[in-house]
Amino acid sequence: MKLKSKSNIVFAVVAADAVCFRIINEKLHVLLEKAPKYSPFPGEWALVGGMLHPRETAEEAVNRLLEERAGIKSIYKEQVYTFSKIDRDPRGRVVSIAYLVVASSNPQELKKADLETEWMTVKSIPKLAYDHNEILKNVLEKLKFNIFNTNIAKYLMRKEFTLSELQNVYETVLGKNIDKRNFRKKILSQDILKDLHKVRKEGVMRPAKIYIFK
């Protein structure tokens, strides 16, 4: 590699961190892992992240890391921001590209992995290693923006869902309640859903219509 400078300086190196979301019980969860013993923050919770391999892009690194650490396949991925503060990693100069990721909500696609990983609700995130709380905050803002400005909701939902379930997901992402009539009017007017003309009966209430994303 010809990038070493003459003055013996080593350049900053590149990592990727994944803020990986998933809806569990209609609540927004984030994937965290316990930082290993030999790391600067042994035992503390951290986002899933690591160095880019020499022959992979940042996106590929995110895919690999999630697969390695928690057996997760991402179904949506989007670069959010790159963090380059000098001392963000005590071991050396590491610049980190942060990604917003949505994991499949299909339970079969989640296997138990070697490392300790856990899905935590966004309301209960502890203090994280490195600058990961700041990264999480940035990515969460992006998710809130995206939920009403892109089709990301498609990746947070199961294939078939009711409008109430969809609204619950919006509410857990935004962290606030939405008026039911306005929500339905807005979603339906966007012409992104398909009415399957099926209903889901659940307990003692009126059955709900089933939709899918187009």
Added chain:
Amino acid sequence: MKLKSKSNIVFAVVAADAVCFRIINEKLHVLLEKAPKYSPFPGEWALVGGMLHPRETAEEAVNRLLEERAGIKSIYKEQVYTFSKIDRDPRGRVVSIAYLVVASSNPQELKKADLETEWMTVKSIPKLAYDHNEILKNVLEKLKFNIFNTNIAKYLMRKEFTLSELQNVYETVLGKNIDKRNFRKKILSQDILKDLHKVRKEGVMRPAKIYIFK
């Protein structure tokens, strides 16, 4: 530095590239430099960019590079996107953080530098070295978004300006014409300008009122 892997692999390193804008004659210009002889693209036009020093953030690197190469002080700076394709630099694995920068429009603050640099209108950008055309495209999109959604126009204008001049800047940034009445209504309703109650006489037409940003 403890970041070298055991398997003798060298990690990707970090550069920053600046897409530096300036209004000249009410047209949007971008700062380019000729890539040096010893580079992979000798003599080709490129964005101003370079490796991060070990003790500087990406923003600081952008400041330094613009100062070194063209004597430019940036008055607005914003990270846009990080490019990590594997072969984007033929010399090795370089990941580049792209910045949207606005240079001072004050002519005195621009000195002639060693390297060949040139301000080119966005309409006349040639084929650039590396993936810099792609970077420019991304950053330009961001600028178009920002012009109506942030106060970036403040940094593109001289201190004192007329509404017609402001509108011209919006038009050169967006690459399209804007209705004069709608433009004035919108800008004035935002309460971001201050009427200096002065006029600028210029040639044979009605004098225009002078504004500044609040």
Added chain:
DNA sequence: GCAAAAGTGTTTCCGGTACACCCATGG
């Protein structure tokens, strides 16, 4: 009086928001 840019209002449409009641079902 004319050329050249400055300045000015009204109407229409659309998306966002506030707000309250009836419907279908199982027990």
Added chain:
DNA sequence: CCATGGGTGTACCGGAAACACTTTTGC
């Protein structure tokens, strides 16, 4: 008949866009 969530409509407001003529000046 009742408890539970499913489902519906209207009115108001503010921002965006379309659109044409009068004003001020120097010559």
